[in-house]
Structure formats: C-alpha cells, structure tokens
Amino acid sequence: MATGLNAALWWQTLWRILAGIFGAMSFSTAGALAAGLFQGDPHRNALAIAILFGSGGGLGIVLAGASLPLMLDAFGPGAWPMGWVVIGTVSLSFLPLGLWAALQLRPAAQSQTKTAPLPLRSMLPEMAGYAGFGLGYIVYLTFLSAWMTEQAASAGFIALIWVILGLCICVSPIVWRPILARFRSGLPLALILSCIAIGSALPVVLPSGSALLISAVVFGLSVFMPLGAVTSFSRQNLPPESLGRAISLFTVVFAVAQTLGPYGAGVVGDLYDNIGISLLAAAGLLLSGAVFALLQKPLQPSSI
Known part of the structure; x- marks a missing residue:
C-alpha cells in the first residue's frame, strides 16, 4: 500500500527493502511450519509444502x-499508484487468517540436547542450485x-498470459507432489529448474503468441516449486530441530541471488539493447543451477 503513496526513489527503495526483509521471514x-506437518505421511507433507509455495x-x-x-x-501509466494500493488492500485482507492460524499453534517442546550443526559441505550442491534459481x-x-x-x-x-501463468502456479503442487515425496536427493530441484529455464528461453527462441502461451504454462507449473523442493529436501534429510535453520539458510542464499538477478539482467539488456538476451542469460543460469542440484545426494545419517 505504501508503494502507491509516494513516487520518490528513497520511499520506493525503503519499502522494497522492508518487503524483502519481512518476505524472507515469512x-x-x-x-519450517509446513515441513512439520504430517510427519508420518510424506505424500501429505509434500502436498502441504507445495501448496504453501504454489497456490497462494x-x-x-x-x-x-x-x-x-x-x-x-x-x-495509462499514471494508474500505477492505484494498482499498488489495491494490491496492498487485498493482501492486508488475509492478515486475520494469518493471525488466526498463529493463535492455533503450540510451541514444540524444547530439546535439552545440543542441536547438531548443519552439514553445510554436504548441502552445497542444493544451495548452489537454489542460488541459480534466485538468479x-x-x-x-x-x-x-x-x-x-x-x-x-x-x-x-x-x-x-499472466492469468495462465498464475493458474498453472496454482496447480503446480499437484504436478510436483509425487516427485517431492519420492526423492531425497537434488533431483526434484534439478528437474524444476530445467523446466523454468525452458519456459524462460522459449519466447525468445520461438517468438510467437503460441510459444508465449506454452512458455507461460511450463514456467508457471515450475516457478514456485524450488521453494517446496528445498523445504522437502530439508525435511527428509535433517532432524526436525534443524529445519528452521536450514530453511533460513536457503532463504538467505535465495535472497542474495534474487537481488543480483534483475540487476544483472538489466545490465545485459541495456548492453545489447535486447531484453531477449537477458531471458536467454537467465535460462543459462537456471540450467547451471540444475546441473549443481543434480549433484546433490541424500544426506547420510553420519553427515547429520
């Protein structure tokens, strides 16, 4: 809502920073909370994680x-402030539901044992793949x-195009749930990143209306699922008390990469005076992330 109230650069920058900080916290x-649901049922757990990051x-x-x-x-472009205020109002309307959900929660019993450190070296391929996603x-x-x-x-x-993309994001949890539940390795993230890369490159490789429609479908069915993939990976490979720290670490990696991605794409687009080159470069980064993720093996109990 605040974005629509003042066009000054410092004001816009301030609210982008705050939205980024609190968005990462959310x-x-x-x-972490979704990963703790349905511990005895991996399929329902994977669905809960996928719905969280896909449908909303x-x-x-x-x-x-x-x-x-x-x-x-x-x-005309002068209507942008009204658009931001409307978007903020709709978002704010979900606050009561979030507060209600928070009031239903009960804190987990605190363990007296010392929490084991995260096996960072063993998780590097998954983190590198996730960085490729953010970029x-x-x-x-x-x-x-x-x-x-x-x-x-x-x-x-x-x-x-945007409506088709959004609808595909809504149904993406159903598409990816079996894969998230079945594999403890980096394979789900690698497959998802490959699909996002194809969706990103398709409009440039085949510049036509039909290619854009296919691109929106492929991209939409995959784009929010890396979040579910790393959450599912953490739940399947780490003890429950490490979930929050692992997901926070992945979020930091993602946040840094997501900050650099648009800036780099803008520089490339300006350099070649062609946004299509930026989309192709993004597809290359996503495929690189997929290769890294493919190297991720399930964490052995000894590494936890």
Whole structure:
C-alpha cells in the first residue's frame, strides 16, 4: 500500500527493502511450519509444502495479471499508484487468517540436547542450485511484460498470459507432489529448474503468441516449486530441530541471488539493447543451477 503513496526513489527503495526483509521471514517461518506437518505421511507433507509455495502466489498473479494490464491500458501509466494500493488492500485482507492460524499453534517442546550443526559441505550442491534459481527465475517475471510490449502484444493478450501463468502456479503442487515425496536427493530441484529455464528461453527462441502461451504454462507449473523442493529436501534429510535453520539458510542464499538477478539482467539488456538476451542469460543460469542440484545426494545419517 505504501508503494502507491509516494513516487520518490528513497520511499520506493525503503519499502522494497522492508518487503524483502519481512518476505524472507515469512518464507522461512512458513516453510519450517509446513515441513512439520504430517510427519508420518510424506505424500501429505509434500502436498502441504507445495501448496504453501504454489497456490497462494499463483492466485495473486491471477488477480494482478487479470486486472493491472487492462487498467494501465485504459488509464495509462499514471494508474500505477492505484494498482499498488489495491494490491496492498487485498493482501492486508488475509492478515486475520494469518493471525488466526498463529493463535492455533503450540510451541514444540524444547530439546535439552545440543542441536547438531548443519552439514553445510554436504548441502552445497542444493544451495548452489537454489542460488541459480534466485538468479534466473526473477528475470522472466521482471521483464515478461516489457518483452511482450516490445513484441507489440495487446493489453488483453498480456493479461491472458499472466492469468495462465498464475493458474498453472496454482496447480503446480499437484504436478510436483509425487516427485517431492519420492526423492531425497537434488533431483526434484534439478528437474524444476530445467523446466523454468525452458519456459524462460522459449519466447525468445520461438517468438510467437503460441510459444508465449506454452512458455507461460511450463514456467508457471515450475516457478514456485524450488521453494517446496528445498523445504522437502530439508525435511527428509535433517532432524526436525534443524529445519528452521536450514530453511533460513536457503532463504538467505535465495535472497542474495534474487537481488543480483534483475540487476544483472538489466545490465545485459541495456548492453545489447535486447531484453531477449537477458531471458536467454537467465535460462543459462537456471540450467547451471540444475546441473549443481543434480549433484546433490541424500544426506547420510553420519553427515547429520
């Protein structure tokens, strides 16, 4: 909401920083809590993790994607502040549900034993893969509308692409749940990153409306699932008392990479005066992350 109240650069920067800090906190705490659900049922646990990171974000993209392009087309760029206020109001309406859920929680019994340190060296491939996700995925979401505008796409088509992308994000937990539940290695993350890379590169390799539609489907079915993949990996390989620290560590890696990704993509796009080059570079980073993730083996009990 605050973003729509003042266009000054310092104001916008302040609220981006605060949103990033508290957004990271929400990812870490929600991920740790979801990982603690249904401990005796890996399939339901994987579904809970996937729904957390998939369905909510997908619904938000559907609502914003269906309305903002058409609103901007009708009222011009000057309507952006109104869009931010509306988005903030809708987001704020979910606060009572979050508070209700928090009041239902009971703190877990504190263990008297010393918590073992995280096996960082054994987790390096998964962390490197997750860094590749942070560097690459945000480029598509940041520059997709600009890319479609460069291709002379109409506001209605831009809105359609965003709605399809958001709907695919909503159903992505169903697609990836069996894989998250079955594998303790980095294979789920590697498969997901490969799909995100294909979705990112497809509009540039095949610049057509149909390719954009396919790209939105492939990208949407995968883009929020790396969060579920690393959470599921942590739950399956680490003791319960280490979940919070592991997910926080992954979130820090992600946050740093996500900060660098759009900046680097903007530099590349300006250098070549072509956003398409930025999308291809992002796809390359995502594929590199997939290769690293593929090297991740299940953690042995001795490494925990």
